[in-house]
Amino acid sequence: MRVGLTGGVASGKSTVSSILRELGAVVIDADQLAREVVARGTPGLERVVDAFGPEILTPEGDMDRAAVGAIVFADEAKRKVLESIVHPLVFERIIELEAAAGAEDLVVHDIPLLAESGRADTFDAVIVVDAPTEVQVERMLRDRGWTLEDAESRIAAQASRDDRRAIATYVIDNTGTLDDLRRRVTEVVEELRPAATR
Numbered sequence: 001m002r003v004g005l006t007g008g009v010a011s012g013k014s015t016v017s018s019i020l021r022e023l024g025a026v027v028i029d030a031d032q033l034a035r036e037v038v039a040r041g042t043p044g045l046e047r048v049v050d051a052f053g054p055e056i057l058t059p060e061g062d063m064d065r066a067a068v069g070a071i072v073f074a075d076e077a078k079r080k081v082l083e084s085i086v087h088p089l090v091f092e093r094i095i096e097l098e099a100a101a102g103a104e105d106l107v108v109h110d111i112p113l114l115a116e117s118g119r120a121d122t123f124d125a126v127i128v129v130d131a132p133t134e135v136q137v138e139r140m141l142r143d144r145g146w147t148l149e150d151a152e153s154r155i156a157a158q159a160s161r162d163d164r165r166a167i168a169t170y171v172i173d174n175t176g177t178l179d180d181l182r183r184r185v186t187e188v189v190e191e192l193r194p195a196a197t198r
């Protein structure tokens with residue numbers, strides 16, 4: 001069974017992914033793949049440098065993620081350029097990893113931009129991690145050291161909460177404690193598992 005997992009920035013997707021892994025799911029993480037395809041020395045990074053200039057490299061030759069983030073979350077056209085390089089490479093890797101998963105596995109695709117992609121209906125079910133905007137902002141400021149402007153520009157670059165909830169088979173509300181979250185994720189997996197073995 002293939003399940004899409006999405007949620008706004010800092011809604012708690014990665015936390016839900018780790019709980020799902022502990023519960024035995026195979027998780028394919030688009031954010032992680034988006035890092036791998038532009039790792040030091042890759043053709044992907046070369047294309048990003050061609051588009052954005054060598055100033056987006058650190059002295060060690062890695063992509064300076066904070067610098068690229070500052071550029072693309074302030075300018076939609078530049079964000080589209082970056083996405084046009086990174087997304088097809090991520091998509092290729094997703095296909096490869098999916099082919100390697102067992103037919104009986106619960107395969108969860110953690111895709112931050114699933115609502116934006118128009119691909120939600122290619123999954124057997126979609127889990128949306130949901131938290132009010134104020135909670136997302138509070139977590140970004142508290143845990144990532146971002147400024148209010150950084151936080152708001154990422155939220156502005158994403159689909160609305162309503163757009164995400166509209167594609168959900170299951171909404172996981174993440175306004176409570178981590179224990180509440182774990183309970184809710186376990187409940188959703190219990191509902192998914194019988195469907196997976198049918």
Ligand SMILES: CC(C)(COP(=O)(O)OP(=O)(O)OC[C@H]1O[C@@H](n2cnc3c(N)ncnc32)[C@H](O)[C@@H]1O)[C@@H](O)C(=O)NCCC(=O)NCCS
Binds near residue numbers: 079086
């Ligand atoms: C701009 C980059 C370099 C910033 O890196 P940084 O380490 O600060 O953030 P990270 O990659 O960990 O992403 C954190 C969160 O930001 C949000 N985000 C990332 N890219 C985008 C985007 N293109 N549009 C909207 N939100 C985004 C997501 O909620 C994501 O979970 C990086 O996010 C990137 O390469 N983005 C383009 C690729 C992409 O679209 N990735 C998202 C899904 S594949």
Ligand SMILES: Nc1ncnc2c1ncn2[C@@H]1O[C@H](COP(=O)(O)OP(=O)(O)OP(=O)(O)O)[C@@H](O)[C@H]1O
Binds near residue numbers: 176
């Ligand atoms: N229920 C919760 N209570 C308190 N903190 C939480 C809760 N859920 C998640 N967090 C914290 O909020 C932050 C954001 O969570 P997480 O990294 O899982 O979000 P994300 O949706 O994966 O973010 P991104 O879109 O940036 O990848 C993390 O520091 C995480 O530990």
